[in-house]
Amino acid sequence: MAPFRRGKSHPRGGFQSRRGKPVTGRNNRNGSRSGNAGAPFQASRVDETINNNSENSGAKSESEDSHEEAEESLSLEESSDSGSDPKEKPYNLLLQTLKPKAIPLGEPKRKRRKIEPVEVPTSLHAEYTEANGDLDGIQTDDEEAASEEDSADESGEDGNAAKLDYFTRHFADHDEQDTVKRMQAVTEKLWVAENSRPGASWSVMRRYPKTSQGSELNGHDNKSRPLGFKFKPKFEKAARELLSAPNEPLKQLSASVLSYQDVLFSARSLENAEEVRRLAGVHALNHVFRTRDRVLKNSARLSKIDHDEELEFRDQGFTRPKVLMLMPTRNSCVKMVDAIIALCEPEQQENKKRFQETFARVDDNFSPDKAEDFKDLFAGNDDDMFRLGLKFTRKAVKIFSHFYSSDIILASPLGLRTALSGDKKKKQDYDFVSSIEVVIVDQSEALLMQNWEHVEYIFEHLNLQSKEAHGCDFSRVRSWYLDGHARYFRQTVLLSAFNFPSLNRLYTQNMLNIDGKVKISAICNGAMIDMGVPIKQTFSRFEIADPASEPDDRFNYFTSAILPSLVKTSSQALGGQQGTLLFVPLYADFVRMRNYLASSSSTQNVSFGSISEYASVKEVARARSHFLTGRHSILLYTERAHHFRRYRLRGVKRVILYGLPENPLFYREIVGEFLGSSIAQAAVESHRTSVRCLFSKLDLLKLERIVGSERYLSLLSEKGDMFDFT
Secondary structure, three states: OOOOOEEEOOOOOOOOOOHHHHHHHOEOOOOOOOOOOOOOOOOOHHHOOOOOOHHHHHHHHHHHHHHOOOHHHHHHHHHHHHOOOOOOOOHHHHHHHOOOOOOOOOOOOOOOOOOOOOOOOHHHHHHHHOOOOOHHHHHHHHHHHHHHHOOOOOOOOOEEEEEEEHHHHHHOOOOOOHHHHHHHHOOOOOOEEEEEEEOOOOOEEEEEOOOOHHHHHHOOOOOHHHHOOOOOOOHHHHHHHHHOOHHHHHHHHHHHOOOOOEEEOOOOOOOOOOHHHHHHHHHHHHHHHHHHHHHHHHHHHHHHHEEEEOOOOEEOOOOOOOEEEOOOOOHHHHHHHHHHHHHHHHOOOOOOHHHHHHHHOOOOOOOOOOOOHHHHHOOOOOOOOOOOEEOOOEEEEEEOOOOOOEEEEEOOOHHHHHHHHOOOOOOOHHHHOOOEEEEEEEEHHHHHHHHHHHHHHHHOOOOOOOOOOOOOOOOHOOOHOOOHHHOOOOOEEEOOOOOOHHHHHHHHHHOOOOOEEEEEEEEOOOOOOOOOOOOEEEEEOOOOOOHHHHHHHHHHHHHHHHHHHHHHHOOOOOOOOEEEEEEEOHHHHHHHHHHHHOHHHHHOHHHHEEEOOOOOOHHHHHHHHHHHHHHHHHEEHHHHHHHHOOOOOOOOOOEEEEOOOOOOHHHHEEEEEHHHHHOOOOOOHHHOEEEEEOOHHHHHHHHHHHHOOOOOHHHOOOOOOOEEEE
């Protein structure tokens, strides 16, 4: 029997003895019962007919039934103690409400059990609540869910409306045969392509499983019926604003994300960063709250059915976390959490002070010459080792919640990988990402400069079969989780300032959504345009035998076609030209080039310095000083060193790019600003400066961003291997 709780039907005064037996009156100091102490209390038996042959047997029957009707007796004791007559009319009306339902003739009476009341310890209840993710807080949301969630999620909804509700269609309303066909098409990489260029500055490329109809799956007819998207009332206004945004690429991004398609958006910028972050927050919160509402509704239905009735609801995964967000720094995490809290507007924020102390920081000391994108990325706390859980209840959000009781997980790739892979003290554990349904990767270009291998490792361990139960009710787990097909229903959203091969590989190999995928790209004008100063820019193409041999082919081309002239002009013995900056994007190529310059007999008369991402402050200062004074005629410089430090190198008179930079802003800074500064300071005349860039057909994406979308194909296909621009 459940522990006794006072309520409106249980007046004060009723309590239980230490042995668990009900006490039906107050005792006086002598231990005797006040009032009519000798007469047995017969109030609870007024409306029952007891045919017993002796008075002793009647007393025995009353004693056996007293435990089952403890709450009824306790509700009557206060009236007995106050001296009221049990035969009064109001009292009889109360007894009528407590009267058990009449048993039809011919049916046996239900056999009664004697149940000893058990007091549940408060500590045990608290432990159970914590283990199940604050069930009390979620259960109280059932009424809110019933009032806010309209009939779109119900099975009685008409078919046309159900197709326009993307959440229901994607996760609940499936045609088994069509789903199997789409999964097979995705596995075999059979896609139907739809390419378009809606605007002059951006393009859209769609892919659908070959068995699906593109127009049916898309359904983004915002002019005829934008209400096909369904949101919680809290997020309705923000979502509608995003769907009707004046910025067309952002509008297209919002429609694709909110319809649960996979998306690669390579047009993220400082101007639209806030709106993109807001879109991610709206989508994540709407998904979490609608998923919870569906579970609560189905749980309420199951609690009302008879035990003989069979009713099955498949609405859950193995574990609770449903949304995963990857981002580069703690400061970017602060921005995302602030956006989420501003959208859901909770009454309470648990651990907010701790979050501000450990994640937020405002002591930024940037020099005036730092670029705006650098300030945006490295402002505040730029630590790239973190992971954080958010749990939502009806009125509160808990920050730093345990992963298995969290709804949203925010982490850096390094922080999450350490949690997945484990260490000597903790075993490998990736069950908490087994039921992730939405993945959002923000600022992917910054993650590339950290360690992209961590991102790939995380995607390899998403949606795997859970090793342990973790309190899972397998009768409620969706069938595609049990069958190991969760990756076909997971939505992946990749947000980046530009596209790059590693991101494209994720798009091709890991984005397997059966509702299709969308790639939204910006049309590039070319970073080499409008440098501000007239500089000759030469692009040299080299041929490769196969992709695996590309690093060797690049090195051989450089040492045979470019290095001899570089040694001749930079040799100190000949009094040659100083100030050659050799930009080497990859650290592996940087080490190879540095060792060759230091050990080759052909470069023994060349002095050089080097700056990499691993160089100390002292080493960087020495290399920059020697390069400026001419003591070093060549300076090796890596892309990641420029990304993390953004040095303003002086004394640059000539630039050789061993490889094109991933970030087109770096090309403009290295070529335009470094050489432009030397020209402005009269250190060199503009006609004596030059830029030489090496590229192959594998550098297609980099080349497009630097020379422009209208020129890069001609550089890859035309005859000859030298292309000059001024």
